[in-house]
Amino acid sequence: MTRFEVWAPKAGRVEVEAAGSLHAMEPIPGRPGWWAAEVPDAGHGTDYGFRLDGGDVLPDPRSRRQPYGVHGRSQVYEHHRHQWHDQGWHGRPLAGSVLYELHVGTFTPEGTFDAAIGRLDHLVELGIDIVELLPVAAFSGHHGWGYDGVDLWAVHEPYGGPDGLKRFVDACHGRGLAVVLDVVYNHLGPSGNYLGPYGPYFTSAHQTPWGPAVNFDQADSDEVRAFVIENALSWLRDFHIDGLRLDAVHAIRDDRAVHVLEELSAEVEALSAHLGRELVLIAESDLNDPRLVTSRDAGGLGLDAQWSDDFHHALHAALTGERQGYYCDFGSMAVLAKTLTEVFRHDGGWSRFRGRRHGRPVDRLRTPAHRFLGYLQNHDQVGNRAAGDRQSAVLDAGLLKVGAALVLTAPFTPMLFMGEEWGAGTPWCYFTDHPEPELARAVTEGRRREFSRHGWAGEVPDPQAEQTYRRSILDWSEPGREPHRELLDWHRALIALRRRTPELTDPRLTRVSVSYDEDARWLVMRRGAVTVAAAFGPGEAVVPECGEPLLVSDPGVRAESGTTRLPGASVAVFRRK
Known part of the structure; x- marks a missing residue:
C-alpha cells in the first residue's frame, strides 16, 4: 500500500x-x-x-523518480531499499579542504554516475577532499548543465537516476571524499515545469532573470518554503549528501523577517546534529554581502561559505589582461592584493561595471577566510564564455602554474573545475537539449544575440547541437601525456604542500599580507613564515628576499644579494629562515 x-x-x-x-x-x-x-x-x-x-x-511535484522524463508519469521510489556502506562516515569540515567541481554528463564519455565512480581514484591521488556536483535534479532532454531542472526531488535518469547517485555518494565516502550538490531554488526550467497548476509556487511580486520569482514571501508561501527546505533536507538525509551549493541566492527574493536561507540554515544545523555528520551550505551570490556567512547569533543568515567571484575576476584579469564586461573593475596587482587580504574588491566602493557602489566589507578579525571559495575556473566562468574556452586555451604553461599556485596557497577554500588540473584541451560549452522546436530555436538565437551585443565576432557554438555537448566531454587520454602531465604534477605538488604546511590552511585573514609592483607585474603574498612570489609579466621579476624555496614552477628561480629573482611567468613558494 x-x-x-x-x-x-x-x-x-x-x-x-x-x-x-x-x-x-x-x-x-x-x-x-x-x-x-x-x-x-x-x-x-x-x-x-x-x-x-x-x-x-x-507528474508529482515531489516525485522521487521520473523514469520516462520530466513530461512522463512519476514512479513510487522508496529510499529505504538502498543498502548503504558508509556507516562510519561523519563528513569532512570545509576548513582545510580542496573542492573539485564536476558535471556528471561530461566528466566521462558515458556521462553517468557509475562511470564517474571509475575516475574517483584520480581525484584521491590529486588530493581532493570534496566533490561538488553540478545539479542532478531531473531536467528536460538528455544533456544540459542542469540549471533548468523541473523535478527537484528526482535525479536525472540519463545520469543513473536515484540509485546511481546513491552508488556514487557511497563510493566517494568509501574513498574519504565528501559530496556537495548544486541545487537551484531561484527558478525552474522552461520545459516540464508543472508546478503552476498545483499552486502559487511563483509570484509576480518579484521578478528574476528567468521570470516571476519563486514565492517565498507572498500568500500561501509557507508551503512553498516547506517544499524547498524539505527538498534540501532530503538530499542531505536520503542521499547522504554532505552539503549543498545554493545557486544564485541573490535571485531568491524574500522580504519576510526571517529569510528562507536563515530558516534553511537552522534546519540543516538541526539535521546535522541528529545525523552526527558534518553538513555545509555554500552560497553563490552576487551581493558581496558577508552577512550570508555570518552566524545567525550575530544577525547573519548562518551559511557556511560562499563563492568569491571577486577573487576569480582579480586573478583572471591579472593573468589574461582581459578587461571586457565585469573585468573592467579588475586586472591590477593592487586589486588582486586587496582580494587576497580583504576578500571583496567591491566592499562598498564604486563599481564602474555597475555604475554604483557595491558590496560590504568583510570583518577580517571575525570572519575566517575558509568561508569563501577561491577559484580560477568554474562552470560559469568557462561555460559562459562565447566559445567555452578554458584558461588552457588562453594562457601559457607558466601562467597556468601561477594561477594554480595562487588559488591553492590563498587563504580561501580552493576549488578546481574538472580537467583544470591537467589543462584540459577540451572546451566546456553551454549546451542544451530542449525537445520543443520553438524553445530550442529561442535558446540558440538568444545565445548568439547575447554575444553579438557584447561585440563577440567569432562563431558562437549552437547550444542545441549535439556536437557542442560532445566537444565538452573530458578527454581522459590527456593526463597521461605532455604537456598535461606536467601541469597535473604541479597541481598534485601544490595540494600536497598545502596539506602539510599549516600556514597555508590558516583561515585568519589578519595573517595575510601582500606587496606588489604594478609596473613590474609581480606580487608577493606572506602567510606567516611562508611566502608566495609570483611574476605575471614576461620579463624577470626582482622581489625582496623570500627565504628557502619549498616549491618552484621554474628552475630559474634564484636568490641574489638580498633579493629573489623570478623568471617571467613563474611562481615559487618559500619558507623564511
Whole structure:
C-alpha cells in the first residue's frame, strides 16, 4: 500500500492515477490545500500521476523518480531499499579542504554516475577532499548543465537516476571524499515545469532573470518554503549528501523577517546534529554581502561559505589582461592584493561595471577566510564564455602554474573545475537539449544575440547541437601525456604542500599580507613564515628576499644579494629562515 499526498490549494477535485486506475483523493484535515489517498496495490516501482479538476495527468511535484522524463508519469521510489556502506562516515569540515567541481554528463564519455565512480581514484591521488556536483535534479532532454531542472526531488535518469547517485555518494565516502550538490531554488526550467497548476509556487511580486520569482514571501508561501527546505533536507538525509551549493541566492527574493536561507540554515544545523555528520551550505551570490556567512547569533543568515567571484575576476584579469564586461573593475596587482587580504574588491566602493557602489566589507578579525571559495575556473566562468574556452586555451604553461599556485596557497577554500588540473584541451560549452522546436530555436538565437551585443565576432557554438555537448566531454587520454602531465604534477605538488604546511590552511585573514609592483607585474603574498612570489609579466621579476624555496614552477628561480629573482611567468613558494 502507498499513501499519496499532494498540495493543490486551488483545486476542487484531485485524483491520483496509480496501478492502472484512478483514485479519488480527500482533503487532509488540519492541512489546508493538501489531498491524500491510499492505494492498496501501489508500491515501489508503481507509475502514477495526479489529475486536477479532471484535467491531464501531471507528474508529482515531489516525485522521487521520473523514469520516462520530466513530461512522463512519476514512479513510487522508496529510499529505504538502498543498502548503504558508509556507516562510519561523519563528513569532512570545509576548513582545510580542496573542492573539485564536476558535471556528471561530461566528466566521462558515458556521462553517468557509475562511470564517474571509475575516475574517483584520480581525484584521491590529486588530493581532493570534496566533490561538488553540478545539479542532478531531473531536467528536460538528455544533456544540459542542469540549471533548468523541473523535478527537484528526482535525479536525472540519463545520469543513473536515484540509485546511481546513491552508488556514487557511497563510493566517494568509501574513498574519504565528501559530496556537495548544486541545487537551484531561484527558478525552474522552461520545459516540464508543472508546478503552476498545483499552486502559487511563483509570484509576480518579484521578478528574476528567468521570470516571476519563486514565492517565498507572498500568500500561501509557507508551503512553498516547506517544499524547498524539505527538498534540501532530503538530499542531505536520503542521499547522504554532505552539503549543498545554493545557486544564485541573490535571485531568491524574500522580504519576510526571517529569510528562507536563515530558516534553511537552522534546519540543516538541526539535521546535522541528529545525523552526527558534518553538513555545509555554500552560497553563490552576487551581493558581496558577508552577512550570508555570518552566524545567525550575530544577525547573519548562518551559511557556511560562499563563492568569491571577486577573487576569480582579480586573478583572471591579472593573468589574461582581459578587461571586457565585469573585468573592467579588475586586472591590477593592487586589486588582486586587496582580494587576497580583504576578500571583496567591491566592499562598498564604486563599481564602474555597475555604475554604483557595491558590496560590504568583510570583518577580517571575525570572519575566517575558509568561508569563501577561491577559484580560477568554474562552470560559469568557462561555460559562459562565447566559445567555452578554458584558461588552457588562453594562457601559457607558466601562467597556468601561477594561477594554480595562487588559488591553492590563498587563504580561501580552493576549488578546481574538472580537467583544470591537467589543462584540459577540451572546451566546456553551454549546451542544451530542449525537445520543443520553438524553445530550442529561442535558446540558440538568444545565445548568439547575447554575444553579438557584447561585440563577440567569432562563431558562437549552437547550444542545441549535439556536437557542442560532445566537444565538452573530458578527454581522459590527456593526463597521461605532455604537456598535461606536467601541469597535473604541479597541481598534485601544490595540494600536497598545502596539506602539510599549516600556514597555508590558516583561515585568519589578519595573517595575510601582500606587496606588489604594478609596473613590474609581480606580487608577493606572506602567510606567516611562508611566502608566495609570483611574476605575471614576461620579463624577470626582482622581489625582496623570500627565504628557502619549498616549491618552484621554474628552475630559474634564484636568490641574489638580498633579493629573489623570478623568471617571467613563474611562481615559487618559500619558507623564511
